[in-house]
Amino acid sequence: MDRIYLDNAATTPLHPKVIKTMLPFMEQHFGNPSAIHFYGRETRAAIEKARKSIAGYLNCSPGEIFFTSGGTEANNTAIRSSIKSLGIQRIISSSIEHHCGLHAIEEAARENPTLEVKYVKLDKYGRFDLDHLRLLLAEAGKTTLVSLMHANNEIGTRNSLEQIGALCHEFGAFFHTDTVQTMAHYHFDLQKLQIDFLSGAAHKFHGPKGVGFLYVNHRNKIPPLIFGGAQERNMRAGTENVYGIVGMAKAMELAYADLDESTEYIQGLKNYMMTALLAAFPDLTFNGDAGGDSLYTVLNAAFPMNEQTMLLLMNLDIHGICASSGSACSSGSDKGSHVLEAIGADKDRVSIRFSFSRFNKKEEIDLCLSKLKQLVPKGTSAMA
Numbered sequence: 001m002d003r004i005y006l007d008n009a010a011t012t013p014l015h016p017k018v019i020k021t022m023l024p025f026m027e028q029h030f031g032n033p034s035a036i037h038f039y040g041r042e043t044r045a046a047i048e049k050a051r052k053s054i055a056g057y058l059n060c061s062p063g064e065i066f067f068t069s070g071g072t073e074a075n076n077t078a079i080r081s082s083i084k085s086l087g088i089q090r091i092i093s094s095s096i097e098h099h100c101g102l103h104a105i106e107e108a109a110r111e112n113p114t115l116e117v118k119y120v121k122l123d124k125y126g127r128f129d130l131d132h133l134r135l136l137l138a139e140a141g142k143t144t145l146v147s148l149m150h151a152n153n154e155i156g157t158r159n160s161l162e163q164i165g166a167l168c169h170e171f172g173a174f175f176h177t178d179t180v181q182t183m184a185h186y187h188f189d190l191q192k193l194q195i196d197f198l199s200g201a202a203h204k205f206h207g208p209k210g211v212g213f214l215y216v217n218h219r220n221k222i223p224p225l226i227f228g229g230a231q232e233r234n235m236r237a238g239t240e241n242v243y244g245i246v247g248m249a250k251a252m253e254l255a256y257a258d259l260d261e262s263t264e265y266i267q268g269l270k271n272y273m274m275t276a277l278l279a280a281f282p283d284l285t286f287n288g289d290a291g292g293d294s295l296y297t298v299l300n301a302a303f304p305m306n307e308q309t310m311l312l313l314m315n316l317d318i319h320g321i322c323a324s325s326g327s328a329c330s331s332g333s334d335k336g337s338h339v340l341e342a343i344g345a346d347k348d349r350v351s352i353r354f355s356f357s358r359f360n361k362k363e364e365i366d367l368c369l370s371k372l373k374q375l376v377p378k379g380t381s382a383m384a
Helices: 017-021 038-058 071-087 097-109 129-139 162-168 243-258 259-280 311-320 339-344 363-376
Strands: 067-069 090-093 116-120 144-147 175-177 198-201 212-217 285-287 296-302 349-356
Touching: 017 243, 017 339, 038 067, 038 243, 067 071, 071 144, 071 175, 071 198, 071 212, 071 296, 097 116, 116 175, 129 162, 129 259, 162 175, 198 285, 243 259, 259 363, 311 349, 311 363
Parallel strands: 090 116, 090 144, 144 175, 175 198
Antiparallel strands: 067 212, 198 212, 285 296, 296 349
C-alpha cells in the first residue's frame, strides 16, 4: 500500500541531494576532525565550510554557530548555560513551548530555587500577548532571559521575532528563540533581529536527524552543556557528526535556493485542504490562526468528537494516511496536548495535525480527503 505522508512537522524525508552529499563522508572521508593528519584535516574543512554556509544564510558570523545533536540540545544549552554565566534571575517563557524548552526551564527552577519563572499570556490562537510581555519585562530588578518560540509545532501560530526582540532589547533582557519549525522555511537576518540565542534542527527541512545548531550572539559567553574535549571551540564536547553537519548545510542550501517558490507551493496545498475540509465537514474548526499568520506547513483540524472520530488518527494510519494528533515528541503519552489545553481548545473535539512539504502533491491531499469522507460521513453529529 502506498502511504501518504502528512506529518512533516514531526520530521521531513531526506532530500535525495542531501543523501548524495552525505555519502562520501560515510564512505571515504571518515577521519576524526580533531586529528591533525590528512583524514582529519579534510573532515575539519568540511565542517567549517558547512558552518560558514549556514552563517551566510542567517547573516551572522561563522563563529556564532555551534553544532549540536538537534533542537533539544540547542534549547537546553541556551537556557541552562545562560543561567550559569549571564546571572539570569528570571525566565519569561510560554506554556506552549516545546517540551524540551519547558522541561529545561522546570529543571533549572528546581536546581535554582531563587530562579523566578513567568509565563506570558496567550490569545485563543496561541499568539503571545506582547502587552503582557512588556508588563513582565518592566518589573525591575532581575536579569531576565526571555525564551519564546518563533512558531508553534502543533497549531502553527507564528509570532514576530522583530517585536519580541525589540521589547527584550528595550528592557535589557536576553532573548532565546526556538526556530526549529521555521528554520529554512523563512528568511532570517540575524544582523537585524535582536536575538541572543537561536535553535535549529536539520530534520525539519529535509536534512538528517540527530544534528542541529545553536546561534550564540558574539556578545554572549556561555559555558558548555556537555563536557569533555575542546570541540566546537570548547562549547560542545564530543566528536562531531560530520556527515550530519554536511547534510544539514546542504539541506539549508537547497531550501533557500527556491524558498519563495516552495513557500507558495506548500501554502497552496494547505489552503486547498482547508477549503476542501470545510466544504466536506461544515462543523469542522481549526486550532490556531490557520488562515492568518501561521506556518504554511501546518494545519490543525478539529473534528467533533463522536464514534467515527474518536479513533480517526488510527484509522487514517490503517488506510495509509500518516498524520499526527500533536507533537511527535509526545507520542505514547497518555496526556493530552499541553498546547491545546493552554489555548483553551474545545475538549469535545478530536484534533488532527496535517503538515506538508515540498514533496507532497495535490493528488495526495485529494486521496486524504476521500479517506476522511469515508471515515467521517458528512453530517455526523457530535456525541451527546
